[in-house]
Amino acid sequence: MGPKLGILAGSGELPVRLRDHCLMQGRDVFIIAFNGHTDPSIVEGVEHFWTRLGSAYSAIKVLRDAGVGELVMAGGIQRPTLKDLRPDFQTLKFMTKIGSVGLGDDGMLTAIINYLENEGFQVVGADDVLGDILARDGVYGRVEPDAEAWADIDRGIGVARALGAQDVGQSVIVQQGFILGVEAVEGTDALIKRCAELKHSGAGGVLVKVKKPQQERRADLPTIGPVTVRTAAESGLRGIAVEAGGALIVDRDAVQATADAAGIFVIGIEVPQ
Amino acid sequence: MGPKLGILAGSGELPVRLRDHCLMQGRDVFIIAFNGHTDPSIVEGVEHFWTRLGSAYSAIKVLRDAGVGELVMAGGIQRPTLKDLRPDFQTLKFMTKIGSVGLGDDGMLTAIINYLENEGFQVVGADDVLGDILARDGVYGRVEPDAEAWADIDRGIGVARALGAQDVGQSVIVQQGFILGVEAVEGTDALIKRCAELKHSGAGGVLVKVKKPQQERRADLPTIGPVTVRTAAESGLRGIAVEAGGALIVDRDAVQATADAAGIFVIGIEVPQ
Numbered sequence: 001m002g003p004k005l006g007i008l009a010g011s012g013e014l015p016v017r018l019r020d021h022c023l024m025q026g027r028d029v030f031i032i033a034f035n036g037h038t039d040p041s042i043v044e045g046v047e048h049f050w051t052r053l054g055s056a057y058s059a060i061k062v063l064r065d066a067g068v069g070e071l072v073m074a075g076g077i078q079r080p081t082l083k084d085l086r087p088d089f090q091t092l093k094f095m096t097k098i099g100s101v102g103l104g105d106d107g108m109l110t111a112i113i114n115y116l117e118n119e120g121f122q123v124v125g126a127d128d129v130l131g132d133i134l135a136r137d138g139v140y141g142r143v144e145p146d147a148e149a150w151a152d153i154d155r156g157i158g159v160a161r162a163l164g165a166q167d168v169g170q171s172v173i174v175q176q177g178f179i180l181g182v183e184a185v186e187g188t189d190a191l192i193k194r195c196a197e198l199k200h201s202g203a204g205g206v207l208v209k210v211k212k213p214q215q216e217r218r219a220d221l222p223t224i225g226p227v228t229v230r231t232a233a234e235s236g237l238r239g240i241a242v243e244a245g246g247a248l249i250v251d252r253d254a255v256q257a258t259a260d261a262a263g264i265f266v267i268g269i270e271v272p273q
Numbered sequence: 274m275g276p277k278l279g280i281l282a283g284s285g286e287l288p289v290r291l292r293d294h295c296l297m298q299g300r301d302v303f304i305i306a307f308n309g310h311t312d313p314s315i316v317e318g319v320e321h322f323w324t325r326l327g328s329a330y331s332a333i334k335v336l337r338d339a340g341v342g343e344l345v346m347a348g349g350i351q352r353p354t355l356k357d358l359r360p361d362f363q364t365l366k367f368m369t370k371i372g373s374v375g376l377g378d379d380g381m382l383t384a385i386i387n388y389l390e391n392e393g394f395q396v397v398g399a400d401d402v403l404g405d406i407l408a409r410d411g412v413y414g415r416v417e418p419d420a421e422a423w424a425d426i427d428r429g430i431g432v433a434r435a436l437g438a439q440d441v442g443q444s445v446i447v448q449q450g451f452i453l454g455v456e457a458v459e460g461t462d463a464l465i466k467r468c469a470e471l472k473h474s475g476a477g478g479v480l481v482k483v484k485k486p487q488q489e490r491r492a493d494l495p496t497i498g499p500v501t502v503r504t505a506a507e508s509g510l511r512g513i514a515v516e517a518g519g520a521l522i523v524d525r526d527a528v529q530a531t532a533d534a535a536g537i538f539v540i541g542i543e544v545p546q
Contacts, residue, residue, distance in 0.1 A: 159439045159441055162438065163432075163455070165435065168452045169452075169455070178458060179441045179442075179458070180457055180458055181457045181458070182441065182455040183455075184452045184471075185451060185452070185454070194459065194467070198457075198459055
């Protein structure tokens, strides 16, 4: 059990899982919730602080006063623009300090992590806290990809890595060799649902998620959980492939059970670097 | 005025424009329309033949009997899968002959064009017929991109070309440095409308369309027309950039007028190869 953990909570299943894991272990948590991004239910019954991205600097003092030494960033923040942040004075100073944040997500996340570490926090990855959530090589559950699914997985990895090299998305959906959809800022669930409208008859598509070649491991690794599996199954996908060692699988047991119940595969794949 | 022109008509503005251009010039046309892909209004009052993709081979005899020597492919066909085609015997033979069509669009289109030429047709590009629709370098209309728009254009070209190298889409939408959306099979209009939901406040995004590095010039060059410009303006985009010499601008005068009326820019850009 570590020291009080500060969770910078975005959307999705991961922040909830982190909170529950800590509470079960008796570890104190302090949640920083972002207006418009964080699901309000996550802060119930735990220490927390709501802020908007443009005032995020104020969270640093709050975290320090609350005795937080270790921080984890978890869940998606749909990227705002700098102009959209309407920064307060301190946040503006912070932005000036991290300098040009570059145009992609990754440069910005790395700059934020470096800044937080300079402020005296230790920033850890969600897998450092949860231990067993980094995807491993091999099938989760009983269903295995067939030859056609393997071809789709290979094609998806090629496209997703090309996108990742441009610091764009991490996810693509491939069906029978065709790229049905590519994720940018809309999020994986939106991608899956959109592709349900675009799919062809015959064998369903495959969702492929890999990390970007330059990705900061402690922020925003591609993540799936039981909800992803359920959405995928409902949208006619036949499986999900994630990068072994480069993606997070939240609640592995539920992922396996959901995949088996739906008859779709979930697999971790070694991706040559 | 050339010989009777066969138009293999997909969706969008280009097939209509080709038909009208020929009719104005007194040139005969014969339209091959595809069930579920071609807008029925285009065949009114002209020689035509409806087919489904799985029976497309039959169109070859129809075209020959109609005295067509020159063919043009125009407009989008949302890619079907081979399995989806339910090919008839002749079409199956054709497919066997063109062999493995590869996994991307481009390989298939090139194979189809080669096959049609072996059958004795001359396949030309829409710009061979219409003359002045290949995008040129420079601004169409009065609005010019500012420095921030130029940065978005540059970022968009980089991403679109990386995607194109994977034989995926040709279009991306960039706003203030962020890739809002990437086109796969959903089509440009669907991309634009989706990104309207995802955009940030402040200066609007830019639609960037470039051809794929290996693109067959005679099929499926990225295309915009007045409808694209109107949709873009309605969705809050501030401009459209297309590859000079690598994209088609259907109805240039209307594109300029629409862009000027909406206060957005349309520009052709030289893309280093």
